Amino acid sequence: MDSCRLDDVLASFDEHWEPRLVATVNDHDVKVAKIQGEFIWHAHPNSDELFIVLDGELTIELRDGNVVLGPRDMYVVPRGVEHRPVAEAETAIMMVELQGTVNTGDAGGDRTFEPVDLTRL
Amino acid sequence: MDSCRLDDVLASFDEHWEPRLVATVNDHDVKVAKIQGEFIWHAHPNSDELFIVLDGELTIELRDGNVVLGPRDMYVVPRGVEHRPVAEAETAIMMVELQGTVNTGDAGGDRTFEPVDLTRL
Numbered sequence: 001m002d003s004c005r006l007d008d009v010l011a012s013f014d015e016h017w018e019p020r021l022v023a024t025v026n027d028h029d030v031k032v033a034k035i036q037g038e039f040i041w042h043a044h045p046n047s048d049e050l051f052i053v054l055d056g057e058l059t060i061e062l063r064d065g066n067v068v069l070g071p072r073d074m075y076v077v078p079r080g081v082e083h084r085p086v087a088e089a090e091t092a093i094m095m096v097e098l099q100g101t102v103n104t105g106d107a108g109g110d111r112t113f114e115p116v117d118l119t120r121l
Numbered sequence: 122m123d124s125c126r127l128d129d130v131l132a133s134f135d136e137h138w139e140p141r142l143v144a145t146v147n148d149h150d151v152k153v154a155k156i157q158g159e160f161i162w163h164a165h166p167n168s169d170e171l172f173i174v175l176d177g178e179l180t181i182e183l184r185d186g187n188v189v190l191g192p193r194d195m196y197v198v199p200r201g202v203e204h205r206p207v208a209e210a211e212t213a214i215m216m217v218e219l220q221g222t223v224n225t226g227d228a229g230g231d232r233t234f235e236p237v238d239l240t241r242l
Contacts, residue, residue, distance in 0.1 A: 002191055002196075003188050003189075003194055003196040004195045005194050006193040007193055016134075020164065022195070022196070023171060023195060024169075024199055025169045025170075025171045025217050026169050026218075028147070028190075028217055030217070039232065046148045047146075047147055048145075048147050049146075050144060050151065059148075067124050072126065072127040072128055073124055073125065073126050073176070074124065074125045074127065074144060075123075075124040075125070076145070076146055079129070079147070096146050096149070096151070096183070096217060097146065098147055099195075100193070
């Protein structure tokens with residue numbers, strides 16, 4: 001793999017809620033996404049999900065409270081825990097999770113998006 | 122786990138080459154370290170190793186060339202591949218690797234350091 005410049009990745013697309021796969025580490029994926037607005041409630045039965053904010057502000061709504069993350073803040077949603085990511089303004093995030101983890105988790109539906117694989121470019 | 126502010130973590134220590142464990146994602150560790158100078162040549166037989174630069178500049182020396190990373194640049198050293206991290210000036214990095222991966226890999230020696238676990242604070 002060549003080195004990956006996250007700022008080049010972020011400059012390469014505008015779509016919200018459409019993750020880019022930027023690296024794999026063993027059986028785990030590293031993804032980058034731009035988000036704005038509200039996602040759907042869902043859980044990932046088979047994987048924890050690490051969120052790191054690159055730019056902006058991410059609120060991770062949980063059934064028992066919210067976690068608010070600014071740039072260089074991180075949080076791990078444990079496997080099986082329902083959550084809903086929300087960003088008032090456009091926000092760039094990085095995620096680390098088990099390979100094959102689907103963005104909409106157990107909820108499915110029309111917000112499901114297969115990550116764009118940038119690791120093979 | 123509470124949210125983790127990488128800037129708070131970085132403000133909490135000065136030591137070089139002494140990683141802090143800041144999160145676990147399934148069976149993978151997320152570590153943060155400050156580095157300066159040259160590390161030793163080593164490889165990790167059982168894990169890929171993702172490097173992301175937070176601040177500064179990291180050179181990953183490989184047997185067939187160097188990879189130079191600035192802030193928000195990332196690179197994955199595949200398992201088994203010899204490498205030597207070098208930073209001329211103080212640099213802050215984040216790493217993702219299989220739980221239990223030792224900083225000196227197969228080389229061992231007196232630079233071996235058990236990460237300080239900040240996830241239980």
